[in-house]
Amino acid sequence: MPVLPVSRGPLSAALLAALSGxxxxxxxxxxxxxxxxxxxxxxxxxxxxxxxxxxxxxxxYRGLDGVDAAWEWSPALLAxxxxxxxxxxxxxxxxxxxxxxxxxAEDVDLAIRExxxxxxxxxxxxxxxxxxxxxxxxxxxxxxxxxxxxxxxHSWAMPRLYGAPKAALVEIQADEYGGGRPERxxxxxxxxxxxxxxxxxxxxxxxxxxxARALSTVNLMSFFGLHRRWRGAxxxxxxxxxxxxxxxxxxxxxxxxxxxxxxxxxxxxxxEHVEADAVHENLATVDMAGGLIRQDPSLAxxxxxxxxxxxxxxxxxxxxxxxxxxxxxxxxxHPLERTPVAA
Amino acid sequence: xxxxxxxxxxxxxxxxxxxxxRLEDQDGGEIxxxxxxxxxxxxxxxxxxxxxxxxHKLVRFSAPSTREDRRIAARPAD
Ligand code: FES
Ligand SMILES: [Fe+2]
Ligand SMILES: [Fe+2]
Numbered sequence: 001m002p003v004l005p006v007s008r009g010p011l012s013a014a015l016l017a018a019l020s021g022x023x024x025x026x027x028x029x030x031x032x033x034x035x036x037x038x039x040x041x042x043x044x045x046x047x048x049x050x051x052x053x054x055x056x057x058x059x060x061y062r063g064l065d066g067v068d069a070a071w072e073w074s075p076a077l078l079a080x081x082x083x084x085x086x087x088x089x090x091x092x093x094x095x096x097x098x099x100x101x102x103x104x105a106e107d108v109d110l111a112i113r114e115x116x117x118x119x120x121x122x123x124x125x126x127x128x129x130x131x132x133x134x135x136x137x138x139x140x141x142x143x144x145x146x147x148x149x150x151x152x153x154h155s156w157a158m159p160r161l162y163g164a165p166k167a168a169l170v171e172i173q174a175d176e177y178g179g180g181r182p183e184r185x186x187x188x189x190x191x192x193x194x195x196x197x198x199x200x201x202x203x204x205x206x207x208x209x210x211x212a213r214a215l216s217t218v219n220l221m222s223f224f225g226l227h228r229r230w231r232g233a234x235x236x237x238x239x240x241x242x243x244x245x246x247x248x249x250x251x252x253x254x255x256x257x258x259x260x261x262x263x264x265x266x267x268x269x270x271x272e273h274v275e276a277d278a279v280h281e282n283l284a285t286v287d288m289a290g291g292l293i294r295q296d297p298s299l300a301x302x303x304x305x306x307x308x309x310x311x312x313x314x315x316x317x318x319x320x321x322x323x324x325x326x327x328x329x330x331x332x333x334h335p336l337e338r339t340p341v342a343a
Numbered sequence: 344x345x346x347x348x349x350x351x352x353x354x355x356x357x358x359x360x361x362x363x364x365r366l367e368d369q370d371g372g373e374i375x376x377x378x379x380x381x382x383x384x385x386x387x388x389x390x391x392x393x394x395x396x397x398x399h400k401l402v403r404f405s406a407p408s409t410r411e412d413r414r415i416a417a418r419p420a421d
């Protein structure tokens with residue numbers, strides 16, 4: 001379980017202070033009413049807001065060390081989370097004001113592919129060609145906010161679906177979770193890569209170093225995943241995620257090999273994603289997203305909205321990391337110690 | 344799970360195989376896919392053939408999902 005992080009402003013300070021005490025009763029929805037939620041111009045770059053939201057969501061995953069489990073369903077906390085989500089959602093709507101014409105079940109794969117084609121290869125190309133091992137380690141730390149619970153946010157969608165799109169989602173997730181072999185679970189493969197590069201693979205170990213933009217990409221999935229009304233968006237998110245994975249992961253692996261890291265532990269996560277996501281992409285766009293729209297054409301706009309939101313937040317994140325690397329800066333809030341030199 | 348094997352041709356992409364199957368080289372040696380559902384490259388550009396690695400998108404591979412017919416109409420006999 002992650003330990004409580006250090007606060008990044010008044011909102012996260014108030015939330016974390018509350019979480020270190022007992023949860024208020026179920027009849028107390030007002031306990032956090034006086035905690036102010038800011039409305040920054042760019043909510044996705046706001047450290048205070050993204051950290052607070054990340055912690056609120058974490059209660060639904062593996063929890064936070066030392067936090068009363070009753071907080072998960074505290075009406076007071078849900079009310080505060082709802083106010084944070086309103087800011088988050090308004091930010092998304094500002095980024096993606098219009099998704100254009102809603103695709104049919106038969107051509108949603110083309111619509112998703114079109115969004116995927118806009119995916120800027122900047123970061124994966126940089127890693128392939130020029131990154132140092134320390135920059136790789138930073139990217140792993142950034143990604144650990146999601147990858148150590150890889151696939152979990154999309155699993156929230158399962159009970160909200162039925163029939164063909166559900167079968168496709170489960171088919172994908174079974175693979176994400178290692179097909180019955182815990183050592184092949186993608187989150188485990190990611191942990192192995194972290195360890196191979198001298199990092200701590202404990203869940204949440206680096207939370208204090210991970211900037212808002214990386215947290216926002218995880219909050220996006222939790223937001224869509226935890227609200228049934230956004231089931232179209234979480235499906236669209238996964239469809240695009242799977243469609244923008246094989247090629248970048250191939251580049252990530254190539255960069256590690258360029259740096260002399262061809263060992264299984266270091267590269268298995270990336271190699272696995274090249275192959276797995278070449279399968280998942282088809283299931284996710286045609287069978288899952290197409291299947292959902294066939295059942296309920298009114299969700300087609302949400303499917304594209306989810307995909308577009310992913311493209312926006314991911315693009316902003318990779319842009320920030322790349323800018324830091326190109327300027328010779330650390331991309332983290334607090335840099336790591338340099339790679340321990342092998343004796 | 345059904346014991347029927349299904350092979351689906353995805354538009355502009357691979358052939359996805361589901362169900363029981365054995366993949367082998369021409370000498371009968373097994374090629375272990377390491378997963379239940381596999382994607383077989385049909386664009387020819389993958390770097391991990393016979394599996395698809397997504398390269399079909401980079402090369403803008405185009406093929407219908409249904410059966411293709413590009414046979415040139417026979418010239419009328421004279
Ligand atoms: S069909 Fe995907 S790489 Fe050839
Ligand atoms: Fe994965
Ligand atoms: Fe995947």
